[in-house]
Amino acid sequence: MVLPEPGLRMEQNARSLTLSGHVGFDSLPDQLVNKSTNQGFCFNILCIGETGIGKSTLMDTLFNTNFENFESSHFEPQVKLRAQTYDLQESNVRLKLTVVNTVGFGDQMNKKESYQHIVDYIDTQFESFLQEELKIRRSLHNFHDSRIHACLYFIAPSGHSLKSLDLVTMKKLDSKVNIIPVIAKADTISKSELHKFKMKIMSELVSNGVQIYQFPIDDETVATINTTMNGHLPFAVVGSTEEVNVGNKMVKARQYPWGVVQVENESHCDFVKLREMLICINMEDLREQTHTRHYELYRRCKLEEMGFKDTNPECQPISLQETYEAKRKEFQADLQRQEEEMKQSFVQKVKEKEGELKESERQLQAKFDQLKRQHAEEKSVLEEKKRALEEEIFSFSNRRAAAELLNAQTLNLKKDKDRKNTGFL
């Protein structure tokens, strides 16, 4: 009787039984596989490497198609990521493959921020999955999972050791994604140099505490091959989509004047190993690790950051709902307070304005009064003057009248005199 794995929870009263006949639930894995086939699969690969190191070519070779990539320039101001999604099909399996390439990695003069955009991209994918999972009405089985399942890190074939950019980037990513380092353009390294190079790389990774993806060895069916492959990391790969005629067969290869490097020849490079490990044997495990380890870690950190906890200070489990409630009350109290404050400051402002207006009104009134008074004063002064003038006119006209009378009298007397004088003659 096979003992159940620790993952399967055991009831206190669960008994192990033997069946007395064929029941038929051995078809259950088939049912599961059928369902998954109908739904289709989803796989996302992130390729990190310097411009021109052969990321796109390797992808083309791995999936045996032409992904229509174009060369990127070396003059990008910062690292960008380009994601392309493809629907592939092989026999009855449909795969939605997303290939994310870095653009401009390693080209900048100052590479301090190179890894940040990559980390941000990975986090964003986790975030969108988390958002969907936390939604009230969600549709997880229809959701296009864009989380990165595997990260191929392309190491330049210098033959010496890892670059510091490589170490820094891998260290930042190792808790977020499954890193599979590969040595690119491996046809520039000879076999002996390659062995030394691989040892150097692995020891550097170990001494810097970088956790790369280890192929799982807990399942007996694949444990042996995975253990062997773990010893061959990092894989030295060569990519090519061109075919060359070798011994009456057309194979994918790179043709040089001194010979032909065959991509699928295991003694020439580790391409076949990579394909087998990445796709044929461990694709499902990569997806599972992403979901159960990296995503869970992200989720836990994110939720804790937002202040949610599983246990309150008295070490009693709080439900997320309680925390929501508490936070909501807190937030609403906050809102309430802000509203109050705003109201008060509004009232204050109104008062002030009113005061100001009153003040200026009063001032205006005062001015008006003053003007009025001035006006009245001037008026009375003018009246005075007018009266004085009138009096003067009056007295003047009196005098004139008097003068005229006098004049008339004088004239009359003169006339009398004249008459008198003429009478004598």
Place this chain on the structure above:
Amino acid sequence: MQATDQREPYMELQEGSDSELWQSEVITSFYGNMADTAKTTHPQPAGRPEKGAEFGYVGIDAILEQMRRKAMKQGFELNIMVVGQSGLGKSTLINTLFKSKVSRRSVMPSDEERIPKTIEIKSVSHDIEEKGVRMKLTVIDTPGFGDQINNENCWQPIMKFINEQYEQYLQEEINISRKKRIPDSRVHCCIYFIPPTGHCLRPIDIEFMRHLSKVVNIVPVIAKADTLTLEERDFFKQKIREDLRVNEIEVYPQKEFDEDSEDRMINDKIREMIPFAVVGSDQEYQVNGKRLLGRKTRWGTVEVENTAHCEFAYLRDLLIRTHMQNLKDITSSIHYEVYRVRRLNENNTHPSDQPNGHSNGVPTHEVLSHEM
């Protein structure tokens, strides 16, 4: 002054401050057939292609093998509930279905054999294995159902139990640190036993199924079908289907969850046959030189697995051989989600139902509108 609409105070989707941070081009429907030749080699059980694989083989279909391997390693869980009055043969049927003594009766000590005064919910778990496939089967029995004098609201304790299982799963799911595999105790299937009156559904049947069909997959069966002749059986089934239709009770397989036309065709055939008329037995008899499960009477032997005699084989095929995964899927992606929506909405003042997708579990906050 205008306050912003604060729907997500805590979760800011980081879309990158630079709009040209990444460009996402979705090139869909790139149906490149990987293999140049029409035939692809099928992988060996270990998932490795044959050496000298044809040019162009990538190995994507090996993922099926990987999934199968993972499923075998993890094992499966199935929770079945049986509901019906006592004496209808529930325990026998379950024992027959799983060809072993899985029912409650087989586990409990004999001095407990009495009809309880209230409905009890008793669940028993077993680990069974067949051809390398391990399954943890939990049978949930409901002794006392329908046995009281006053059976009003008899469905309530059962509904409560089912909801408790959903609640348990939900609580585990919203934990900050959650288990790698959340133990699934949700009821995947509820077999409801209809006594073979031959007439129509009784009020208790209708009441129960009406309430429970909304939260769990109900598979109704006619119990002790060897008391009905074939004509009586057909008439009874028709009547039952009519009653179900009139009362708008959707039993498994539910019409609205058919995914595509192929599904619909298969399920339509099943819908023509429900409720299955079953006979259970855990005793073997010699019939025509073969040992078969059956019930021996003076006038003949009812063979349980003979489809001309009763429909046990169809029920078994439906529940176990073809639709088991589907039962679990409908429970987890539909019934559980309905429960979850209801539960999470209870804690909000406003149901967060915005169509463009920002309805997350964080409760919405009232939009402040100040017109200053």
